[in-house]
Amino acid sequence: MRKTALRRVLACPLEEGKELAPLSALGVGGRCEFFAEPSKLADVAALFQARVLEGFPIYILGGGTNTVFADGEIEGVVLSTLRLSACCWSVEGSRLQGELEAEAGYPLPLVVAAARKEGLGGAEFAQGIPGTLAGAVAGNAGAGGSSVGDLLDEVTTVEANGEIRGWRRGEFHCSYRFFSLASPTRFIAACKLKFWKKNPKEIQRDESAFLRARAGQPRGVRSAGCAFKNPPGDSAGRLLDACGCKGLRVGGAAVSGVHANFLLNEGGAAGGDVFRLVTLCRDIVFGKTGILLEPEIKFMGFPE
Numbered sequence: 001m002r003k004t005a006l007r008r009v010l011a012c013p014l015e016e017g018k019e020l021a022p023l024s025a026l027g028v029g030g031r032c033e034f035f036a037e038p039s040k041l042a043d044v045a046a047l048f049q050a051r052v053l054e055g056f057p058i059y060i061l062g063g064g065t066n067t068v069f070a071d072g073e074i075e076g077v078v079l080s081t082l083r084l085s086a087c088c089w090s091v092e093g094s095r096l097q098g099e100l101e102a103e104a105g106y107p108l109p110l111v112v113a114a115a116r117k118e119g120l121g122g123a124e125f126a127q128g129i130p131g132t133l134a135g136a137v138a139g140n141a142g143a144g145g146s147s148v149g150d151l152l153d154e155v156t157t158v159e160a161n162g163e164i165r166g167w168r169r170g171e172f173h174c175s176y177r178f179f180s181l182a183s184p185t186r187f188i189a190a191c192k193l194k195f196w197k198k199n200p201k202e203i204q205r206d207e208s209a210f211l212r213a214r215a216g217q218p219r220g221v222r223s224a225g226c227a228f229k230n231p232p233g234d235s236a237g238r239l240l241d242a243c244g245c246k247g248l249r250v251g252g253a254a255v256s257g258v259h260a261n262f263l264l265n266e267g268g269a270a271g272g273d274v275f276r277l278v279t280l281c282r283d284i285v286f287g288k289t290g291i292l293l294e295p296e297i298k299f300m301g302f303p304e
């Protein structure tokens with residue numbers, strides 16, 4: 001019934017039982033009931049309208065670099081943004097500023113590289129952050145006190161009922177790893193970012209500084225970036241380290257010995273291992289300090 005309804009409304013292919021682990025940086029998780037990767041926004045709107053009638057869950061997936069999938073079969077549709085990746089750069093004649101209008105799945109590393117090429121500043125902080133533009137906007141990804149929300153000027157969304165809506169700056173707000181429009185029932189379809197003219201040498205220098213700041217992070221490993229948000233006035237990594245979490249392990253998931261806020265898939269980890277390790281670390285830190293760490297990584301398909 002659900003399959004028939006989905007096939008009727010979607011112009012894009014609908015895959016059944018797709019393996020999810022290869023779609024995430026952490027490489028954990030089972031399969032999804034349905035997987036759709038549309039290249040047209042009309043398909044996203046149709047899918048959201050179908051959900052209103054049929055009541056199935058939709059999980060929005062960008063680059064999967066901040067996501068932990070549950071094991072087993074995840075009911076509903078995993079909706080990938082990777083084929084929605086058109087972009088348009090415009091630089092004013094005076095080159096005082098520039099704009100990028102891009103769809104959800106446009107890769108964040110391309111934002112950094114293209115801005116540098118155009119001589120536009122603003123995206124240097126994102127050097128080294130993987131994933132898509134909308135994934136970054138949804139979590140207001142950032143580094144060193146800067147974040148993508150600083151550049152965000154307009155957002156186009158698909159609302160829960162399938163309506164396509166535009167939002168201007170002032171109608172949304174961003175703070176540390178928070179974007180006010182982010183919601184599991186709202187699709188970030190496209191964004192407009194604003195940049196300013198900057199000397200290419202200064203762009204290179206500042207990008208290098210952001211990269212150097214990553215020197216203390218684990219490399220060449222399977223992770224989803226920082227597992228927890230920093231609590232006000234402190235660092236989650238410092239707290240986890242001080243509470244003895246480095247090296248903790250559940251199944252194939254372990255807390256990095258290099259940086260305690262990175263949880264790794266050291267081989268054969270299940271989504272449940274990562275979930276239990278996050279819970280264990282959070283409980284240890286809370287028990288020793290009274291500070292309740294909030295996960296930065298997103299869990300998909302786990303019970304509430």
Ligand SMILES: Cc1cc2nc3c(=O)[nH]c(=O)nc-3n(C[C@H](O)[C@H](O)[C@H](O)COP(=O)(O)OP(=O)(O)OC[C@H]3O[C@@H](n4cnc5c(N)ncnc54)[C@H](O)[C@@H]3O)c2cc1C
Pocket residue numbers: 025059060061062063064065066067081104108128129130131132133134135136137138139140141142143183186187188189223224225226298
């Ligand atoms: C090595 C490494 C380093 C990292 N460093 C940083 C860092 O310095 N700073 C930082 O902030 N993060 C960092 N991250 C985390 C991650 O890369 C970022 O959060 C990234 O912006 C997530 O983008 P994504 O496309 O992969 O999102 P996904 O993991 O696919 O999704 C993340 C969340 O966004 C939602 N989402 C995605 N697309 C949409 C959409 N179109 N509409 C609505 N919701 C959507 C998803 O539903 C999910 O809840 C790092 C990750 C890794 C692996």
